[in-house]
Amino acid sequence: MAPEPVSAEELYRRKIVGVNDRTVTHVSSTNFPGHYPGENHAWDLEEFRNSFQVQFHKSAATKPHELTTFSLIGIDASIANAFRRILLAEIPTIAIEDVFVHNNTSIIQDEVLAHRLGLIPLTGNYAAIMAMDFKRPPTDAEPEGQKPTDQNTILLNLKIACEWAEGAKKLLEKHQADDIDKLYVNHNVYANDIIFTPIGRQINEFSEEKGPIRPVSPEILIAKMRPGQEINLEMHARKGRGGDHAKFSPVATASYRLMPTIDIVKPILGDDARKFARCFPKHVIGLEQFTEDDAAKAGDGYEEHVGEKKAVVKNAFNDTVSRECLRHPEFQDKVKLGRVRDHFIFSVETTGQYPSDELFIMSVRALAAKTNKIRRHLANVLR
Amino acid sequence: MATQVPGTQDETMPDAPGNENADGQDEDTIIGREDLVVRVLPGASDTAASFEIEHEDHTLGNSLRYMIMKNPEVELCGYSIPHPAEDKMNLRIQTYEGTTVYEALEKGLDDLKDLCDVVLEKFEAARDDYNERQL
Numbered sequence: 001m002a003p004e005p006v007s008a009e010e011l012y013r014r015k016i017v018g019v020n021d022r023t024v025t026h027v028s029s030t031n032f033p034g035h036y037p038g039e040n041h042a043w044d045l046e047e048f049r050n051s052f053q054v055q056f057h058k059s060a061a062t063k064p065h066e067l068t069t070f071s072l073i074g075i076d077a078s079i080a081n082a083f084r085r086i087l088l089a090e091i092p093t094i095a096i097e098d099v100f101v102h103n104n105t106s107i108i109q110d111e112v113l114a115h116r117l118g119l120i121p122l123t124g125n126y127a128a129i130m131a132m133d134f135k136r137p138p139t140d141a142e143p144e145g146q147k148p149t150d151q152n153t154i155l156l157n158l159k160i161a162c163e164w165a166e167g168a169k170k171l172l173e174k175h176q177a178d179d180i181d182k183l184y185v186n187h188n189v190y191a192n193d194i195i196f197t198p199i200g201r202q203i204n205e206f207s208e209e210k211g212p213i214r215p216v217s218p219e220i221l222i223a224k225m226r227p228g229q230e231i232n233l234e235m236h237a238r239k240g241r242g243g244d245h246a247k248f249s250p251v252a253t254a255s256y257r258l259m260p261t262i263d264i265v266k267p268i269l270g271d272d273a274r275k276f277a278r279c280f281p282k283h284v285i286g287l288e289q290f291t292e293d294d295a296a297k298a299g300d301g302y303e304e305h306v307g308e309k310k311a312v313v314k315n316a317f318n319d320t321v322s323r324e325c326l327r328h329p330e331f332q333d334k335v336k337l338g339r340v341r342d343h344f345i346f347s348v349e350t351t352g353q354y355p356s357d358e359l360f361i362m363s364v365r366a367l368a369a370k371t372n373k374i375r376r377h378l379a380n381v382l383r
Numbered sequence: 384m385a386t387q388v389p390g391t392q393d394e395t396m397p398d399a400p401g402n403e404n405a406d407g408q409d410e411d412t413i414i415g416r417e418d419l420v421v422r423v424l425p426g427a428s429d430t431a432a433s434f435e436i437e438h439e440d441h442t443l444g445n446s447l448r449y450m451i452m453k454n455p456e457v458e459l460c461g462y463s464i465p466h467p468a469e470d471k472m473n474l475r476i477q478t479y480e481g482t483t484v485y486e487a488l489e490k491g492l493d494d495l496k497d498l499c500d501v502v503l504e505k506f507e508a509a510r511d512d513y514n515e516r517q518l
Contacts (some may be wrong), residue, residue, distance in 0.1 A: 031453075032452050033454070034455070041455075043453035045494070048498065053505070054505045054509035072502070076449050078446045078448065082445065082446040360506065364499050365499070365503070367495070368503075371447075371493075371496045374421060375492045378485070
């Protein structure tokens with residue numbers, strides 16, 4: 001059965017999710033075998049290779065740890081969503097998991113302090129972090145859990161005591177004590193005060209040149225103290241998944257949106273065009289001269305408008321699809337909003353442990369690894 | 384709170400024997416699950432069966448369902464998470480005569496793997512191209 005040729009308009013119609021003032025239309029993919037009589041739609045790797053595109057909009061390569069945005073064009077929502085879910089929950093990172101409190105006389109309770117420490121994003125030589133092992137959780141056979149080693153545990157220390165600054169007493173006597181930074185030393189405990197203690201092969205892998213383990217942001221405030229108080233604790237960071245605890249998630253955000261479309265069906269002219277442009281974010285709609293050609297194309301009754309300004313779509317990418325233009329009666333039936341079903345604009349922002357573009361690559365690898373694993377398992381078990 | 388001498392109760396931390404995942408690309412290192420179980424649920428025939436896959440969720444469920452539905456020999460494919468507190472995913476496949484659910488599942492997994500390879504290849508090319516233009 002030879003597939004019948006499908007017109008370009010029909011293909012475009014199938015690709016667009018309609019956005020109306022109160023409803024959405026054509027939300028589901030229809031590219032399955034048997035959906036359209038006489039059409040194939042079977043999975044074809046070569047066809048996918050030819051149609052699938054990646055476009056970069058912003059990369060973190062020049063500015064590490066910043067937002068990376070890119071588009072995946074020609075892929076199904078189920079797969080784009082799998083990448084997003086893996087980014088959030090399945091790429092392992094290291095975070096502080098065990099805190100051994102030797103002394104804590106600050107006003108922050110041990111458990112609250114431990115929780116705060118766990119949430120501090122750590123960074124370092126990311127290839128070495130990637131190569132670290134998971135620490136096996138306790139089981140019946142191993143009730144204590146796996147022993148910490150240099151391959152599954154990062155050792156960190158925080159030892160800090162708050163004291164009076166030199167000459168503080170004099171300032172107090174003179175009633176000049178309004179600047180607390182002159183009165184106390186170490187009264188603010190920052191993430192920077194956490195000290196990494198490399199053990200075993202970590203001495204080489206997390207050396208000063210390769211990148212020692214350190215907090216991504218040195219100025220995270222951990223606790224506040226007053227003279228006489230001190231914090232002295234040992235921390236074990238280990239590998240975990242975002243699915244188990246959000247502190248292990250490698251991304252601050254990983255999300256996608258669909259590419260917006262704005263179709264101006266009938267000309268929008270003059271003051272209406274200016275009002276129309278104001279319904280959208282800046283530079284999404286532009287104004288151009290309405291020419292005789294346009295008037296001829298638009299049909300009867302437009303000749304007198306030649307020379308006025310008309311609204312044209314300049315940059316639908318930046319539209320937020322607020323649907324504001326659909327609230328005004330003067331644009332009724334003149335504009336159609338939509339989104340491209342298979343154009344995903346991803347934005348990935350790392351917490352700093354891995355570069356954001358590397359994270360997406362890891363998510364694709366992780367999905368491939370999942371399929372491999374089940375495939376091997378099937379071969380062993382089912383037959 | 385008594386001030387205790389740090390480290391008195393602690394054992395020293397041993398070094399791990401050898402590095403098993405030296406390249407850092409091992410599948411278990413990426414996913415962190417070793418105990419995957421796939422089971423065929425009772426009532427299965429060659430052309431209609433339900434699989435129970437442990438430690439998987441919508442991530443693999445929906446993408447695998449899509450790839451299996453792209454196979455013209457498959458009559459139906461669907462997945463469900465029977466209960467949110469149980470870490471398992473059920474996958475239902477029904478095929479037309481002439482193939483089996485096992486073949487359909489294996490083809491789905493292979494197709495998904497191929498797709499990932501293409502995405503990876505195109506993503507890396509696009510990234511390198513973009514970075515080159517920025518410099």
